[in-house]
Amino acid sequence: MEELIPPTVPVPLSVLTDDPELGMRQVAGPEHPETLVYAVHTSEMADPLPYLLGGELLLSAGVHCPAAPDSTAGVATDSAVGTGVDSAAVPGQRDGDGSAEEHWKRYVTRSVEAGAAALGFGIAPVHDRVPAALVRACDRQGLPLVEVPEGTPFTAVARTVWQAITQRRHQALRRLSEAQRTLAAAAAGPNPVPAVLGQLAQRLDAWAVLLTADGRELTRAGSPPSEEVRSELAALTGRLRPGPSSVAADVGDLHLSVYGLGGRKPLALGVCAPHRGPVDGSIAAVAVVLLSLLTERRAVAVEEQRSAALVRLMLGAPVKEAARLLNGGQQRWVVVHGRRRGGRAGRSPAGDGNCSGDSGRTDDPFTAAALAAALGTTLVDLAGDELRALVPAGDGRVQPQQGWALGVSAPVPVEELGHGDAEAARALRRALAERRPVVRQRDGNTADVASLVAPEDGRALARARLAPLDGHPELVETLRMWLSLHGSWDRTAVALEVHRNTVRQRMARIGRLLGQDLTEQDVRMELWFALKWR
Structure with a gap:
């Protein structure tokens, strides 16, 4: 009945049963999963199906089925006057308990067919308790049944529901507005595609991934699901129609959605979330629009310049002439080398002009585009x-x-440029050794010791030289501070907030553990570099 449910924000049935002023309690039907109520409708019609849209809490005092056979006539007459129901046409009003059983069974069946979310039965004036036959029928059909106590008007129930719906609608609009703002800000930033995916994953508490037409993952954000779920999500891309379209499926407790982005190179947005609501779909739709714009190739002028420069180089033009097409007439360049934190080197030694076999290739082209935008250049070679x-x-x-x-x-x-390439490689080695985000080679600067030693070799040397100090962090810190302050006992004591005799005792112990004479300049230099590489 999902297509019949009105486009409104639902509230859980527990909002009513937990309200002490209403005094309602559930007496039949399932309590889990939570029943969602979209509206409240009051009716004493024996057949509710023609009057419901779906998703309603249907309220009734049971006027269409009297409490006892001897009161049938009077109640039937009142019912006919008050509701327009023909008593002769209502089954069960002139029969005994067996007919009442059949009446409530048919009433619950028709309510379920009409898409009612739950039934609310009002105590008094007709019934002094919820009919047992109605309780049994609701349990059989799996329809929640709540008791509305005497003294609680049906209008009070409706008012509580609408107040809750209004509050939730306001919260939903505020959540959507905030999501639109943060997604737009992410799209305007220096790393737009991963940033939009990150915001979408955060807003939906989901895993978001950009997929190719054949289901290959390009870039992603959020906590990844199992490989099985990822395969199911990738398989959904094959069901997308050309142009804007979407496909959804459920795998266990997870909801999978795939949205086609279109464009010259068809891509898709995949979302794996533990829940799915109207606001979630609206937030995803905003992300789809932004990603469609971001992934469409729009830098036509830049592509033309790069193509022109490549043609000139291949036809024998000097490098200097081709370079003028790429940098707006600038005559000088900066070479940048980089390595992803935690990554491994995959190229040939810097400066030899050769790269590994996958040079210029990456599984994530949007990372390359984001780095190019952040660095202010289109000339980026990203390989792993x-x-x-x-x-x-x-x-x-x-x-x-x-x-x-x-x-x-x-x-x-x-x-x-070859000289700049070698300089950038040395600066990168130094950045890795010192764990710094950027090391810049200044004009006229030559290589320093740290940049001439491979990071792996430096760390191995540090481990070997400083191994006797393992498990003594106070000694390592004292040695570092003492060397940085050129062997000053007093300044080291002040920096460490200890007595100068404590510094002397620690340094004497360090000398014994290392088996070194710390008064020798060469020893101090080697220990200083070992501490940096460590």
């Missing part, structure tokens, strides 16, 4: 966890990028 980029020197300083370590060369002319 490795990044290389050319940035026009006049576009400002390269800023840190979340999740990445970057090495930046000094500005160099086109003829010296």
